Amino acid sequence: MTHTPSRTSRSRAAATTSTLALVNQTAILDALKTSGPMSKVQLGEATGLSPATVNRITAALMADGLVEHRGVEASTGGRPPIVLAFVGSARVVAAVQIHSEEITGALVDFEGVVVERVDRALPAGSPPQGLAVYRSVLDELERLGRERGTPPLAVGVSVTGIVTPDSVVSGLDPARWAELNVTDLSEGRDVDVIVENDANALAIGELHRGIGRDSPNFVTLLLERGLGAGIVTNGSVYRGHNSAAGEIGFLLVESSSFGKRFEESGDLETRLGAATITRLADEEGIPHSGSIGAMELIALARSGDERALPLASRVLDDVARAVGAIASILDPQTIVLGEGLDRESDFVAPALRSRLEGRIQRVPVIATASLGADAVLLGAAEMAVRAAGRYAYLA
Template sequence: MEVRRTTVRDMRRSNRSVILTSIYREGPLSRQELTVRTSLSAASVSNLVAELIAEGVVEEAGSVESEGGRPRVLLRVAPTFRYVVGAEVGETRVRVELFDLAMNVLARADHPTSAPTPAEVVKHVLEGLSSVITASGVQPQQVLGLGVAVAGVVEDNAVVDAQTLGWEAVPLAEMLAEGTDIPVHVDNGANMLGQAEMYFGAGRGATDAVVALVGSGVGSALVAGGSSYRGTRSSAGEWGHMTIVYGGRQCRCGALGCLEAYVGAEGVLDRYREAGGLVEGDEETAFVALLSSTSEPAATIIADTIGYLAAGFANLVNLVNPERIVLGGWAGLALGEKHLDELRAEVGKHALRRPYAQVSIVLCELGRDAVALGAATLPVVRLLRDGGALPNRR
């Protein structure tokens, strides 16, 4: 077996990556703070920061008073060094957003859809990409990359199996790359919600967490020891397809009794309809109306949904012992904004006492559109990993 030797260039790129990642994830930071956080020498930090500033990747962002000395200059990743695009492929829409590196939204495009085929998704994403670039005034060569979040198992950041959509081994990244020279990255939607919340939202500071996405379907992102846990082939986190009722309702995946069949918006509305409730309008409108209804069938369905979701959370508490569970997704937020206290209390009835006492259950802080934001971090992560080096383009 050939052993690859680490070169000086490799070490320099690695050290640049450490510094850049620290500034991006924890900044603004001073050179002194970087020295402490990275364990690099003050001279190395100074030299590498000077390189990054000269290249335009990093910029000075004010100063803070120091104890008994000159003010310390703060550093941040330059927001306009490059731009990134994130796309959320949902079951009712494809949303594409363009961000600067401070993750400010500069342009947005939405395409309504229903059970989209791979070809339809590619068409909508590429149209959205063109639209947000034009609307923002950003030049295509200034875009670092396009991150795409989809419902389903994503292997090798490229190939999608989405059982509920009927997709099998779809080479989505390759299909998208045929229509643009901007680098394309693809990942699971729940993982991207998790990445966004862990970077910028309710997950910050936690090292062991679960970020739960509840929308039409249900998924989760697992974080262990500060790193995303993906499993053998990247399908870890398919929490929506754990069996919650043996021999229960049929899930969209074809199995019986999945959690998704009871707490996903589609399943909740199906149960409400079967109980005699009136379901009108699109899925989101009908779900919000259900939560606002004072009818007896609505009250029963809501209480049952809280119970099923609590049981699912309790299983996570007992199985992975997270310090934090973050509830997100449009349906999860709608439910949690009205019933979070009840949900917490119900989790306590099902979970083991000690791990339940160690977990906090909170709502996402980035809102219902955080999936596209998370997708946009994919090219940012590549930039950080490569120490600020720009990707090759076709």
């Protein structure tokens, strides 16, 4: 009996074919980005794609301006092979990082270079102004892109909260944000807007442009509004059933924790938060202006302020608890220290190792984000690049 595909079957077949084409394009672009200029024969060897597929895809990428001729190789007989190179500067995306008290936006080209930058304060108030500030940042980035002749092809947004499976963004500061949905962040935009938790954005950036090139199993750790982790296992970001994997700030620290409720901030991240650190610093008579965070406290201790030493040791104990729990459950190769933990990393990393050695089975490598101070922002950009139509977003 002859089977006639239904409309659903046809759409699934088309989707499969489209996805395969994107996967192949991704393989070629990633090979050129990672290894530099290559001939078509070398691309075939690096990706496992047939000569016909390499020819077809590179022709399309050259037409789009993402790949260009870059001379020829020395000939060993016959026509010398043409060398192809990735041209990441030909396209840009917009990346937006929503911090606790400010929003940073950037135009980032496909090579990960920031070409324009916008910063806006995020004031507390009633009604909350967060969404209006976010839209003003994105409007400015779009204007700058048009002026450059390279409007952003997609938008990547990192948030300090959780993006739930039903697209609600939870865990943001209610003094700055009203109830927020992903559609609020994409409203009025003509391009894809990808929204992700900041620790996951950092993990995606490191996976494709940093530590992930050598390590398929690592965890990013950052201390922003809360303490969060981005988990990469076998080269893929793990988000969990409710997209809340990595909320290590909700780790319960001591027996008294079972007598408390933690609705907005978890037990561990409350101990590490600026409000708690500031209160304890005041009790110890430690001088500071405004609030003081965990890394500022550690910097004071390193500078010789003996009053800060016990509190700094307490902070490091708490971070070590988080790293120890992550290492014991996931066994990552590397723990990547991101924002809020990276500024004193030359002191923090060995301090964490010394606390854990001999107390857990294996202490992972503890390193700072290879993408630097803009690691989360560049991770948001990488999300946008992979949503811009020339990548299969498999993370």
